Amino acid sequence: MKTKTPKRNLQPRRQSGQRFSGVGKPKKPLNVEKIRKDFPILEQKVHGKPLVYLDNAATTHKPVQVIKTLDRYYREYNSNIHRGIHLLSEKATAAYEGSRLKVQRFLNAADFKEIIFTRGTTEGINLVAQTWGSKNIGPGDEVIVTNMEHHSNIVPWQMLCEEKGALLKVAPIDDSGELILEELWKLLSVKTKLLAVTHVSNALGTVNPILEIIKAAHDKGVKVLVDGAQAIPHMKVDVQELDCDFYVFSGHKIYGPTGIGVLYGKYALLDSMPPYQGGGDMIASVTFEKTLFKKPPYKFEAGTPHIEGVIGLGVALDYVAQIGLANIEAHEGELLLYGTKKLQELSGLKLIGTAPRKAGVLSFTLGEIHPHDIGTILDRQGVAIRAGHHCAQPVMDRFHIPATARASLAVYNTHEEIDALVKAVRRVLEVFG
Numbered sequence: 001m002k003t004k005t006p007k008r009n010l011q012p013r014r015q016s017g018q019r020f021s022g023v024g025k026p027k028k029p030l031n032v033e034k035i036r037k038d039f040p041i042l043e044q045k046v047h048g049k050p051l052v053y054l055d056n057a058a059t060t061h062k063p064v065q066v067i068k069t070l071d072r073y074y075r076e077y078n079s080n081i082h083r084g085i086h087l088l089s090e091k092a093t094a095a096y097e098g099s100r101l102k103v104q105r106f107l108n109a110a111d112f113k114e115i116i117f118t119r120g121t122t123e124g125i126n127l128v129a130q131t132w133g134s135k136n137i138g139p140g141d142e143v144i145v146t147n148m149e150h151h152s153n154i155v156p157w158q159m160l161c162e163e164k165g166a167l168l169k170v171a172p173i174d175d176s177g178e179l180i181l182e183e184l185w186k187l188l189s190v191k192t193k194l195l196a197v198t199h200v201s202n203a204l205g206t207v208n209p210i211l212e213i214i215k216a217a218h219d220k221g222v223k224v225l226v227d228g229a230q231a232i233p234h235m236k237v238d239v240q241e242l243d244c245d246f247y248v249f250s251g252h253k254i255y256g257p258t259g260i261g262v263l264y265g266k267y268a269l270l271d272s273m274p275p276y277q278g279g280g281d282m283i284a285s286v287t288f289e290k291t292l293f294k295k296p297p298y299k300f301e302a303g304t305p306h307i308e309g310v311i312g313l314g315v316a317l318d319y320v321a322q323i324g325l326a327n328i329e330a331h332e333g334e335l336l337l338y339g340t341k342k343l344q345e346l347s348g349l350k351l352i353g354t355a356p357r358k359a360g361v362l363s364f365t366l367g368e369i370h371p372h373d374i375g376t377i378l379d380r381q382g383v384a385i386r387a388g389h390h391c392a393q394p395v396m397d398r399f400h401i402p403a404t405a406r407a408s409l410a411v412y413n414t415h416e417e418i419d420a421l422v423k424a425v426r427r428v429l430e431v432f433g
């Protein structure tokens with residue numbers, strides 16, 4: 001498949017006050033044909049039709065570079081880490097810790113000790129809620145989330161607030177799916193201890209002006225956790241420039257293995273936090289009277305970790321870095337513009353999420369047709385999308401709908417695939433007359 005030559009300006013629109021470090025100008029148009037060859041799963045047919053995979057916000061596919069890394073790990077140096085004195089264990093430990101350095105570089109964190117491996121975004125948020133939150137949030141305190149959060153950035157805070165007698169406040173969004181910043185500013189007060197906000201909305205695609213938000217929160221002495229699950233595959237993230245206190249993401253959404261994720265935290269905060277789980281590898285010494293814990297990041301990595309997941313994630317980040325996030329952002333931005341235009345031409349189709357600054361997501365409804373029916377008919381034509389509330393029920397409530405159909409983009413998607421999506425949606429309209 002070939003991508004059409006872009007006719008418009010490749011740079012997605014930026015909002016005022018918004019900067020993404022390191023994004024810069026794209027160096028060259030992507031050779032998507034070549035990139036697609038790295039993803040064997042894309043070669044298959046589904047229901048006799050070429051697979052058009054547009055469910056990337058749920059999870060991305062894995063390049064051969066990652067697949068081979070996992071295979072090699074099990075064939076050649078599978079071993080437990082940190083504790084072995086034999087060669088295989090040394091190799092596994094070196095690869096595991098090497099990945100930590102790769103993540104540090106990828107996020108431009110100041111120190112490798114600020115990188116904690118988790119099971120994913122969800123676990124990263126729960127870790128912060130149960131350690132930092134448990135220690136720092138008490139009766140009468142307030143935690144702010146936004147109306148566009150994924151359930152995993154709502155429920156852990158709700159549970160914490162209930163337990164502590166604290167209050168969960170919600171920053172509203174407008175009809176385009178943008179945060180109403182003036183309302184958010186009004187919520188920030190001396191009672192606010194934490195703002196937990198998504199960088200990019202998985203249900204709407206909205207890119208929040210995260211730099212501006214973090215600065216405003218810090219001006220009021222409020223700590224900020226950023227849910228980066230949907231930002232990390234699409235744009236350069238520099239945690240030092242953002243100055244966020246915590247940043248979390250999942251490996252599987254950035255071409256890495258499932259079951260692995262990252263929590264970045266400023267070292268002083270991590271150092272002040274109690275451990276998350278107790279067990280092997282997180283201790284300095286244990287007696288029945290007292291246990292002494294290791295320093296971060298090891299304090300937060302109890303038990304045998306997802307070793308091959310960590311190593312695979314490092315390779316996935318290398319893969320993305322080698323393509324270049326500026327190039328990825330430009331390519332996906334062009335597909336997003338193209339898809340938005342084409343879908344809007346269809347009668348009865350309503351895009352949910354029309355913020356000026358978006359990444360990777362085309363969420364829509366089609367008159368009275370249920371999104372599950374849309375998804376099923378699209379699937380018969382080889383087009384994989386997601387239908388439902390996308391673990392963001394408050395977003396659906398805000399737009400007074402039960403669900404949307406959502407096509408979401410990755411680096412390997414093409415203009416032809418957007419055409420296939422549009423054609424398949426036309427078929428839905430035919431079926432429902």
Ligand SMILES: Cc1ncc(COP(=O)(O)O)c(C=O)c1O
Nearest residue numbers: 120121122150152202229230250
């Ligand atoms: C914005 C956002 N946050 C959090 C999550 C949860 O990620 P995971 O299930 O990998 O922990 C997702 C997953 O879709 C997401 O899109």
